[in-house]
């Protein structure tokens with residue numbers, strides 16, 4: 692669990708990155724840290740890309756409906772103006788931001804802001820997603836959270852897309868994606884067919900090898 696660093700009471704800016712697959716609890720972890728900052732009387736602001744319209748325009752909403760009000764923005768440069776006088780800046784769904792986001796985060800950190808960024812590290816093809824790899828390179832503190840693989844119960848690092856659309860950005864819930872470990876991810880839709888015919892407790896599709 693991430694604990695806030697202390698520097699003998701000195702305020703100093705830094706970047707924290709929370710990354711992982713879908714359903715891994717990234718937003719929950721972001722909200723946990725922001726709530727703790729609020730308890731410590733820090734001025735907290737939360738931003739998310741305008742593209743993410745899944746639940747509500749003005750809220751960072753996680754899958755368990757534990758939310759904090761946020762400001763939707765269309766470009767990362769808006770963060771510099773909107774974060775005047777703010778101690779802690781939270782950014783959710785960072786993978787959907789433009790490639791200037793890492794630079795903007797560095798500038799905020801140099802101003803003394805604690806920046807907490809949460810985002811998908813890989814898209815559904817298993818490739819680094821948007822500005823996330825660059826954020827992981829420049830951040831001081833990196834936390835990779837994991838979901839649980841639906842098929843074998845191991846730690847899930849991949850977001851497997853259940854529909855055939857080739858678009859990289861496809862917002863969705865449990866019916867569009869499922870968390871999978873690396874092995875089950877690479878087994879592709881063989882596992883889909885398997886689960887539809889024999890679903891039940893104790894089912895271990897991950898042990899089956901593709902033909």
Ligand SMILES: [Zn+2]
Pocket residue numbers: 840841842843844845871872873874875876897
């Ligand atoms: Zn698995």
